[in-house]
Amino acid sequence: MAILDLPLREDQQMLVDSVRRYIADHARPGWRELADVLGLAGLSLPEAAGGFGGGACDMALVMAELGPAFAGADWLSHAAAAFVLCRVAPDLPLLPDLAAGNRRAAIVCPASAAEMPAVEADGTIRGIATLVAGAAEADVLLLADEAALLLIAADRDKVEQRHRIMHDGTVSADLAFTLRPGDAETLAAGAEARRIAERANDLVLAGRCAEAVGLIQRMIADSVAYLGQRTQFGKPIGSFQALRHRAADMQLAAMKATALTETAVLVVDADSAGRAQAVSAACVEVSDAVRIVGEGAVQIHGAMGLTEELSLGSHFKRGLAIAAAMGPRAGHLARFAEAAA
Numbered sequence: 272m273a274i275l276d277l278p279l280r281e282d283q284q285m286l287v288d289s290v291r292r293y294i295a296d297h298a299r300p301g302w303r304e305l306a307d308v309l310g311l312a313g314l315s316l317p318e319a320a321g322g323f324g325g326g327a328c329d330m331a332l333v334m335a336e337l338g339p340a341f342a343g344a345d346w347l348s349h350a351a352a353a354f355v356l357c358r359v360a361p362d363l364p365l366l367p368d369l370a371a372g373n374r375r376a377a378i379v380c381p382a383s384a385a386e387m388p389a390v391e392a393d394g395t396i397r398g399i400a401t402l403v404a405g406a407a408e409a410d411v412l413l414l415a416d417e418a419a420l421l422l423i424a425a426d427r428d429k430v431e432q433r434h435r436i437m438h439d440g441t442v443s444a445d446l447a448f449t450l451r452p453g454d455a456e457t458l459a460a461g462a463e464a465r466r467i468a469e470r471a472n473d474l475v476l477a478g479r480c481a482e483a484v485g486l487i488q489r490m491i492a493d494s495v496a497y498l499g500q501r502t503q504f505g506k507p508i509g510s511f512q513a514l515r516h517r518a519a520d521m522q523l524a525a526m527k528a529t530a531l532t533e534t535a536v537l538v539v540d541a542d543s544a545g546r547a548q549a550v551s552a553a554c555v556e557v558s559d560a561v562r563i564v565g566e567g568a569v570q571i572h573g574a575m576g577l578t579e580e581l582s583l584g585s586h587f588k589r590g591l592a593i594a595a596a597m598g599p600r601a602g603h604l605a606r607f608a609e610a611a612a
Contacts, residue, residue: 306372313370327540331481338485348405352376377409394452528560
């Protein structure tokens with residue numbers, strides 16, 4: 272059964288099963304394993320380009336499985352960029368190489384970067400995009416700005432890069448842009464660019480929520496198992512009422528976060544009304560659940576929960592990093608209120 276309770280076609284169930292089986296034998300798969308063995312580089316690209324033809328639901332299903340393996344951050348950026356590219360430029364010669372994993376893409380949008388560069392009216396790009404997920408190894412960058420949608424070669428002569436190893440072990444990049452008109456290929460502009468950029472941003476946010484849900488479910492499973500294994504005063508600690516209540520609170524938070532994530536994914540996939548409201552609601556609930564479940568899991572495990580010998584500490588760190596990357600809670604609450612008005 273998939274981590275996310277979404278209506279699955281047979282091919283989607285096979286996708287989930289294959290990813291789960293592979294991760295069971297390979298704890299932390301790299302890009303080449305994801306691309307060559309599982310074929311995930313082309314998940315969001317059409318079959319004509321050598322891809323799977325998947326959408327937001329397929330990406331979320333994979334992200335939920337990749338989360339506990341710490342393999343989703345870079346892949347999501349590539350998959351989101353490919354998803355947009357095949358829709359705005361279906362004849363782009365680059366698409367087959369992206370589907371095969373021979374070249375990698377990264378999307379630069381508010382959901383994947385802590386800061387965005389400025390795109391001027393004449394096409395000049397100035398400024399810095401900070402902490403861009405997936406950009407450290409990318410060959411091409413898709414800048415999804417509300418003014419324009421731009422395809423940029425990751426040429427170090429024009430896009431200066433500074434790589435950062437984050438607290439959760441992932442690698443991001445700070446990108447400094449000094450591009451003149453004509454240095455980037457304009458794929459869309461004006462109202463069309465804004466519409467595409469907003470959906471791309473929500474696609475990344477929904478994917479991050481799915482990744483966090485995968486981490487949350489793993490932390491709960493590890494905690495429940497530990498409650499039955501660890502004994503104190505001659506009894507399993509799972510028999511202690513205080514810890515049973517803590518586990519119940521963790522499960523309740525996970526259920527709410529999972530349900531809202533499923534709703535957000537379905538709305539993004541259909542690109543239907545209420546997308547902003549659904550995605551922001553999921554981001555708020557997932558951020559809360561990461562804290563409630565992570566803190567509860569660490570308390571149940573005691574000091575062992577923060578050691579390198581257990582994956583729990585790393586899962587909690589990654590969950591906190593995802594929550595931070597989603598943006599300020601106040602911003603999502605304001606967006607939810609505006610969409611609901």
